[in-house]
Amino acid sequence: MADSLSSRAILDYCKRLGVALEPFIQLNHNAFLHAAGAFGGVPQRIRDIKTDFQGQISELLAKVTQQGRLDEAVSKEDREILLQALRSWGALDANYAYKANLISGDFRGYARAPGGGLGAAPVAGEPIDLSDILHSRLWRYLQNFALHTFQATMFQPVGGMDMIGKAFAREVGDLIRFDAKVTRIQQDGRGVTVTFTDLKSPSTTQQAKADWCVCTIPLPILSQIPIDVDHRMKAAIDAVPYTPSVKIGLQFKRRFWEEDEAIYGGISYTDLPIRQIAYPNTGFNGAGRGVLLGAYLFDGPNAYEFTSMRPDERVARAVEFGARLHRQYRTEFENGVAVAWHRVPFVLGCAGNWTDRARAAHYDNLCRIDGRIVLAGEHVSYIPAWQEGAILSSLDAITRLHERVLQQ
Amino acid sequence: MMWGKTNFGAIAATMSGALLLLSLPAYAQGGGSSTPGPVLSVGPRFVEKSGEELFANVCQGCHMPDGKGATGAGAYPSLAGNSRLEPAGYPIAVVINGQRGMPSFGAMMSDDQVAAVVNYVRTHIGNLYQDAVAVEDVRAVRR
Numbered sequence: 001m002a003d004s005l006s007s008r009a010i011l012d013y014c015k016r017l018g019v020a021l022e023p024f025i026q027l028n029h030n031a032f033l034h035a036a037g038a039f040g041g042v043p044q045r046i047r048d049i050k051t052d053f054q055g056q057i058s059e060l061l062a063k064v065t066q067q068g069r070l071d072e073a074v075s076k077e078d079r080e081i082l083l084q085a086l087r088s089w090g091a092l093d094a095n096y097a098y099k100a101n102l103i104s105g106d107f108r109g110y111a112r113a114p115g116g117g118l119g120a121a122p123v124a125g126e127p128i129d130l131s132d133i134l135h136s137r138l139w140r141y142l143q144n145f146a147l148h149t150f151q152a153t154m155f156q157p158v159g160g161m162d163m164i165g166k167a168f169a170r171e172v173g174d175l176i177r178f179d180a181k182v183t184r185i186q187q188d189g190r191g192v193t194v195t196f197t198d199l200k201s202p203s204t205t206q207q208a209k210a211d212w213c214v215c216t217i218p219l220p221i222l223s224q225i226p227i228d229v230d231h232r233m234k235a236a237i238d239a240v241p242y243t244p245s246v247k248i249g250l251q252f253k254r255r256f257w258e259e260d261e262a263i264y265g266g267i268s269y270t271d272l273p274i275r276q277i278a279y280p281n282t283g284f285n286g287a288g289r290g291v292l293l294g295a296y297l298f299d300g301p302n303a304y305e306f307t308s309m310r311p312d313e314r315v316a317r318a319v320e321f322g323a324r325l326h327r328q329y330r331t332e333f334e335n336g337v338a339v340a341w342h343r344v345p346f347v348l349g350c351a352g353n354w355t356d357r358a359r360a361a362h363y364d365n366l367c368r369i370d371g372r373i374v375l376a377g378e379h380v381s382y383i384p385a386w387q388e389g390a391i392l393s394s395l396d397a398i399t400r401l402h403e404r405v406l407q408q
Numbered sequence: 409m410m411w412g413k414t415n416f417g418a419i420a421a422t423m424s425g426a427l428l429l430l431s432l433p434a435y436a437q438g439g440g441s442s443t444p445g446p447v448l449s450v451g452p453r454f455v456e457k458s459g460e461e462l463f464a465n466v467c468q469g470c471h472m473p474d475g476k477g478a479t480g481a482g483a484y485p486s487l488a489g490n491s492r493l494e495p496a497g498y499p500i501a502v503v504i505n506g507q508r509g510m511p512s513f514g515a516m517m518s519d520d521q522v523a524a525v526v527n528y529v530r531t532h533i534g535n536l537y538q539d540a541v542a543v544e545d546v547r548a549v550r551r
Binding site: 181182217219220221223224225238241242243244273300301302304305307308309313316317340342343345346347348349353 | 445446448449451452453454455464465466467468469470478479480481482483484506507508509510511512516
């Protein structure tokens with residue numbers, strides 16, 4: 001669903017392969033933050049939480065600055081600039097207070113927005129009390145918009161993520177052999193032999209031979225295949241289970257999030273098991289049906305629990321939870337699909353779940369060229385779950401392999 | 409798809425914050441909701457108590473509802489009538505520490521829960537091992 005601007009390698013391939021990109025919206029100020037136990041379960045606009053949190057923290061900081069309690073840390077000259085900055089950044093008034101007025105209204109919006117004609121003057125809205133924001137814990141979602149990996153501009157391929165895979169297949173399609181289930185990987189001083197069965201005629205085994213092997217088989221699969229590598233690489237292959245994850249797509253009769261709530265793209269976050277609702281970043285203002293991402297679970301108990309459900313149960317629960325953010329779910333829902341990565345037969349999980357301890361013990365051994373075999377994939381990177389990690393690991397693997405070949 | 413982007417890291421990073429949050433016991437079925445379904449956990453640890461519940465909400469995600477596993481490019485082993493479950497220390501250790509593709513559950517389950525799910529698997533789906541696992545057995549493996 002998207003590549004961050006920090007994904008320079010994947011962007012380069014998209015350019016070379018002619019994969020059209022469009023913006024992926026990570027932060028929509030009009031989307032919701034929601035906690036089941038806060039604000040009576042009523043979802044709050046990201047704009048309000050972000051602005052009111054920032055404004056009231058600025059007010060507190062301005063207060064202690066004026067009281068001289070930061071004098072040891074801030075010089076006299078800097079103190080005046082700091083106060084100016086807090087007033088600007090926090091939408092404070094001339095007395096360094098964050099209040100319901102048209103100054104804060106310029107940032108948080110209004111109880112009644114400025115309009116045209118008679119009686120169109122804006123009316124300020126009342127800020128949400130800092131204590132309520134603190135206790136709601138909604139502030140913890142704000143880092144989803146601040147982390148480097150999720151900063152604007154983010155992209156998604158037009159037509160879906162698999163447009164990238166399809167573009168690669170178009171270039172090298174004659175080299176791909178489908179339906180080949182690898183059952184053994186052997187090597188000696190002269191080359192590598194991979195034994196496999198064609199799933200369309202599984203009774204006979206076949207072999208492919210080559211001088212070198214770049215193996216991208218996911219580790220939950222590779223750990224089950226006999227492979228001639230030394231014990232250190234084998235231990236590394238066996239050391240990385242994959243993260244559980246579930247995504248659920250929901251189709252609705254209309255784009256009510258746009259029509260009723262003015263949410264155009266972006267993501268709402270919740271502490272319910274569905275974790276988030278991600279709205280389509282295309283087809284804005286369209287009439288007729290709309291599809292959104294109704295749940296995105298990963299790590300932790302809920303991801304396993306949803307994996308254990310039947311697909312129709314997963315969809316039903318996603319609709320039930322989502323209706324607490326959008327009551328329209330009850331009347332507008334039509335259909336849904338659910339994917340649990342641990343049920344995907346060719347990967348058995350979502351992405352390499354490296355712990356710091358496993359990385360310290362095994363990562364370098366997983367990257368090493370072992371005789372004539374080298375591994376590549378997101379699991380052989382420091383950015384698991386991202387295509388960028390897979391591409392960077394493959395570029396590194398073939399670069400090192402090339403050097404090795406030239407030395408021979 | 410996940411392989412593309414995701415908020416994976418972002419929310420993973422907030423997980424520790426999530427621990428502080430909720431004193432709610434679980435997202436139980438009912439409670440105003442219309443859809444019946446299994447109890448869901450709140451926070452980073454499973455709330456299911458019985459072995460049957462833990463099997464249905466955790467193990468069957470991979471080992472499948474009948475416990476017989478599945479085969480694709482790789483395989484999930486069958487737990488049904490499985491002689492490797494005879495020495496109880498083995499399934500206890502695998503649940504706690506994980507093994508190859510199987511994630512570790514030691515941090516997400518209490519000693520009681522590990523004992524409950526191991527006892528369930530060792531006395532159901534074609535297994536009839538009578539020597540029940542005690543919490544002390546789990547504690548010993550954890551060390």
